[in-house]
Amino acid sequence: MWELFYPGGTLDCLVPMRRTVVAELEKIVGKERMSTKTADLYVYGFDASIHHVTPDAVVRPASAQEVSEIVKLANRTKTPIVPRGAGTAMCGHTVPVKGGIILDMTLMNKIRKISVEDLYCVVEPGVIYDKLNAELGKKGFWFPATPGSGEACTIGGMVATNASGMRAIKYGATRDYVLGLEVVLPTGEIIHTGTRTLKNSSGYQLDRLMVGSEGTLGVITEVTMRYTVKPKASGMTVAAFNSLKDAGQCVSNIIAKPLLPSAIELMDSVCIKAVNKCMNIGLPDCEALCMIEVDGHPLAVDEEMVTVEEICRQSGAVSTEKSRDKKRIDEWTFARKAIMPSLSRYGEKFVSVALADDMSVPISKIPEAVVAFQNIAKKHGVIIGTYGHSADGNLHTKMLVEPYSKESWRAGEKAVGEIYDVVLGLGGTVTGEHGVSITKAPYMKKERADSLGAMKAIKKALDPKNIMNPGKMFDWEGSILYELRYPAFQEDKCAPPCGPSQPCDGEQ
C-alpha cells in the first residue's frame, strides 16, 4: 500500500495541519516514512467500519523512540494522534475523527523473542496474529484468541481492543495473555508495565488497563505475552435444529454437563440460506446450526464428541454429524467463514455492514436474543443475519443496508438501538470483542453509565491535552451514522475529505 505515497511528491494537502508540524515529523522519521499526499490520506481515512475521515498526515515509526518523539510533538502542538495496526477495526477505531496524525505501526513487525522454556514471547505491535501463531506452532505452542481477522490483524490492535474470537470460552481473550507492555504515554514518556513472568501483583496492573483502551491512553510499542500448548487433537460436531430455542438450550446443556468445548459456532436460518445460496455448500436447511469444537488429548476428544452428540440429540437436534477428519472440519469451518461474504452478496442492492455486530449475552440468553433480533429486523424492514461464538454468548449480526438510501440507514440505526436495548436488558454487553470507538459509543455509554466518570477521570489524568485518539468511546457525541464511508449522507457531511482537522480544545 505504501507505493501510494509517491515519495518525493509535493506536500499538497497542508491546509489543515501546520507546515511546522509536518516539517518536524519529517525530521523524526524522514520523508520516506511519512506522507501528506491526498491519495495516501484518503486511504488512511478508512478501516473496516462504516466511517471515513481523512487524516492530516500519516507516519510510519520504526521504534519506540520515534513514537515517543512524535507523541511529544503532538502533545506540544495539541495535534490528535491515532495509532493504527492493520485497519481491521469494525467500529472506526483508526478513523481520525478530529484529523491529525495516523501512526501506522505496521513497520514495527518483529517477533523479538520466543522464550520457549519461559512460556512468553516479546513482539512488536505490528506483528500479524497468524504469523505469530505460525512461529509459536513450530514449537508446539499457540496464542488461541482466534480473531476472525487473524490473517491480517496485528497484535497491537488486538491488545488495543481486547480482541478475541470463537475460542474465548476455553481460552479467554487477549487480555488474558498480555503479561506486559511497553507504552508511549500521551506525554511521550516510555513506560514498561507488567512483567516477563507468568504472574505479578506488583502495583497497578496498568497493562490490563491499556488492553481495550483503543489507543486513547497511549501507543503500544511492545507486547510481552504468554501462550499455551497447542492441543494434540480436535474434533467437530455439526448439529441441525428446527428451532433456535433448542439450539440455544443445547449450548447451555453442553456447558452445564459440565463439558468445556473449545468453540460452539451458531448460525441462524438467514445465514444458512445465504451460505447455501452463494457458496453452494449444502448445509442442512434448518432454523439453526451449531458447530461444536472440542480439543485436547485425542482420546478425550473422542469421548467428548460422543457426549456432545448425545446432548445435541437430547436437546432436539434433528441431525448430527461428527468428525475428526481435518478435511471435513475445514469444509465446515469454510462454511462458517463464508457467512460474511455470503451476506454481502445477498442481493445486488445491499451491502452488509458492521452495525450492532458484536454483542455478547449470558450464554443461556442466546435464543431469546436471536429471536428478538429477528423480530426487530422484521419491524424495521431490514435484513439481519445472526451468527456467532455462542459458547461465550458472543453474537454477530450483519445488517444488509442499501448504501445510497438514507431511509435504509435510518431504519438500520433504529434497529440497532432496539437490538442493544434487548442485549442490555438480558444482562449483556454491546461489544464482546470488537470494541467501541464510534459505532458502539452511544450504546456503551448506556451500558457503562455509572462508570463513565471513572473512565473520563483516568483519561484526563493520563492524557490531559486529549491528543490520543480523541472524540471516541465516552467522548463520542453524535450519531453512529456520522461520516459514513457510503454515499447516502454525503451532502450532509460537515467536513470534506481531507477537511480541516478540529483541534482538541479550540487551539492548535
Place this chain on the structure above:
Amino acid sequence: MWELFYPGGTLDCLVPMRRTVVAELEKIVGKERMSTKTADLYVYGFDASIHHVTPDAVVRPASAQEVSEIVKLANRTKTPIVPRGAGTAMCGHTVPVKGGIILDMTLMNKIRKISVEDLYCVVEPGVIYDKLNAELGKKGFWFPATPGSGEACTIGGMVATNASGMRAIKYGATRDYVLGLEVVLPTGEIIHTGTRTLKNSSGYQLDRLMVGSEGTLGVITEVTMRYTVKPKASGMTVAAFNSLKDAGQCVSNIIAKPLLPSAIELMDSVCIKAVNKCMNIGLPDCEALCMIEVDGHPLAVDEEMVTVEEICRQSGAVSTEKSRDKKRIDEWTFARKAIMPSLSRYGEKFVSVALADDMSVPISKIPEAVVAFQNIAKKHGVIIGTYGHSADGNLHTKMLVEPYSKESWRAGEKAVGEIYDVVLGLGGTVTGEHGVSITKAPYMKKERADSLGAMKAIKKALDPKNIMNPGKMFDWEGSILYELRYPAFQEDKCAPPCGPSQPCDGEQ
C-alpha cells in the same frame, strides 16, 4: 472473633478519631457492627505481615449501600479507610498505617448466584475461597487459582491482590477470572465494571485495573467471576535432584517439551531438612525436590506422567516416584504445605517471617535465583528456606529472624534488598501473588520506576483526598521494618498502639 467487641461497652479509644465520625458510623451500621474498643482495635491492627498499627474504628458493613455511606463519611471527613477480608495478607495490606477505619468485609459472605449454564458466579467479597470451590465443585466446576491460604482467604482479598498459587502456569491468576465488579469509589459512588458475559470490549477494563489495586482505588462489594471445568484426574511425580541447577533445568525441559503441568512445586535443601526434622515425613534427603502435578483426562494424565518421569531422569533426577493415588498425593501435598510451619519451628529463638517472600522470575532463571538467595543468606548470616511454584517462576523464601534482635532484623533487611536486586536483574518481579503494600513497597518502586507517575496520576484522579488505604504501595516512604509487630524496635516506634491517626493531608 467478633465477641471481642463487648457490645454495649463504652467507646474508650476515641482520642484520635472525632466523636462525630464515630457517631455517624454508628448511625450507618448500628452499635453491634462497629467498635472502638481497645482490644478490638488492637486485634484489627494485624494481618499476616510483620507490621502492626492500630486503627481508630472497625466497622462491619452488610451491603454496598452501607459501604457507600461509610465511604462518603470518610471522604467528607478525610478519614483513612482500609478494606479487610480475612487478614491473610503478607505485606501489611490491611494494616492502617494512617489510622482511620477498618472496613471488615467478612459479613458480606454470600454466594449470590452460580449460573452453571452461563459459566459465571456472583459472590460477595467476604466469600472464602475454599467455600466457593466447595459449591462450584458440586456442579463439576472450580476456580483454580489455589492460593496457599485458600481455607481462610476471601475472594475480595484475592481480587485486591491478584492472588494466585501453584496452578497459575496452567490456570492463570485471579485477574484472569474476574468478569466484573461492583465497586464503591472513594467518592462513595457505586459503579459496576465488566460484565456477566465471558468477554467484553466495552470501554476501559476498570475491573482489571481494580484487580491488584490493594484497596487504594475503592471498595469491592461484589465480584462476578468465571470458572472452569474441574479436571477428571490428576497425578503427581516427585523427583529428587542433587543439584538445584538440574531441578531448575528440569522445570524448563518439561515446559519446552511442550507439556503444560498444572503445577510444579520446588523445595530447596533447607526446606527439605526442616520438613523432615519437624514432621518426620521422610522426603528424599537431597539438594532439591520437584513435585510435578498434571491434570486432565485420566488417559492423558497417565501418558503425561510417563513423559514427565522421562524428562526428570534425563534432567538428572536421582530418584523419581509417580502416583495417581489420592492418599499418596495427599502425603506429598502435606509435606509441601508443611514447609511454612516447619521453618517456623526451625529453632526456638527464630520466627519465620514474610520478608522477600514472593518474587517471581522467568522460569529458566530459577536455579540462578535460588543459588543467589543462598549465597546472600550466607553473607548476612541469616537462614533462608526457598520453595515455590516453580512452574510459573514464583519463589517463596522464608527468612528466620530472631524477633528480639535488632541486628537480626537489620541483617534480614539487607538480605532482602540484595535478593530483590538479583530478582530484578534476572527480569523478575518483586511479587508474583502477594502484593506490595508496605513490605515490598521500596522494591516495587524500583521495579516500576518508569510507571509510578502513571499509577499516582490514576490514584489521584479516582481518590483525590487519598482516603483509600493511604500511605501504601507507591505512597510508602520508609523502611520495610516500620511498625513491626515484633518487640525488637518497640521503643523506636513513632506511634503507640492506638496512637493518634495521621490525617491524610494534615487536616481532619
